[in-house]
Amino acid sequence: xxxxxxxxxxxxxxxxxxxxGAERPIKTVLLLRYAxxxxxxxxxxxxxxxxxxxxYYPDFMVKLxxxxxxxxxxxxxxxxxVPLKMxxxxxxxxxxxxxxxNVTYDFxxxxxxxxxxxxxxxxxxLVDGFREYKEKT
Numbered sequence: 614x615x616x617x618x619x620x621x622x623x624x625x626x627x628x629x630x631x632x633x634g635a636e637r638p639i640k641t642v643l644l645l646r647y648a649x650x651x652x653x654x655x656x657x658x659x660x661x662x663x664x665x666x667x668x669y670y671p672d673f674m675v676k677l678x679x680x681x682x683x684x685x686x687x688x689x690x691x692x693x694x695v696p697l698k699m700x701x702x703x704x705x706x707x708x709x710x711x712x713x714x715n716v717t718y719d720f721x722x723x724x725x726x727x728x729x730x731x732x733x734x735x736x737x738x739l740v741d742g743f744r745e746y747k748e749k750t
Contacts, residue, residue, distance in 0.1 A: 656668045685721055703747065722743060
């Protein structure tokens with residue numbers, strides 16, 4: 614199975630697993646990030662806080678089905694570029710969903726404080742519960 618076709622479940626920090634479906638257990642982020650992006654090469658250009666063009670590499674792409682992919686960004690501490698990256702990612706999802714209908718793309722921003730406070734137990738709870746940056750600014 615190629616990394617581009619894997620569905621990722623979020624588990625304990627010492628284990629990384631590959632599974633299927635949105636109801637998989639969730640604890641923290643995985644360690645598959647770098648190998649996955651070597652295969653996918655997904656990045657977005659955005660204008661950073663200093664006004665320069667930068668590349669943004671989201672943390673994870675979670676394939677829930679052949680028709681649904683969720684891009685996940687995790688942060689322990691928010692910096693000045695986070696709102697700019699999330700606005701760019703939100704716009705990209707809108708744009709790609711408007712020009713094609715084979716796959717629906719969505720995103721979720723997961724901050725450490727919210728994760729520890731709400732303790733989602735499934736990926737679905739994570740996507741449904743973390744709504745920051747989902748609305749246009």
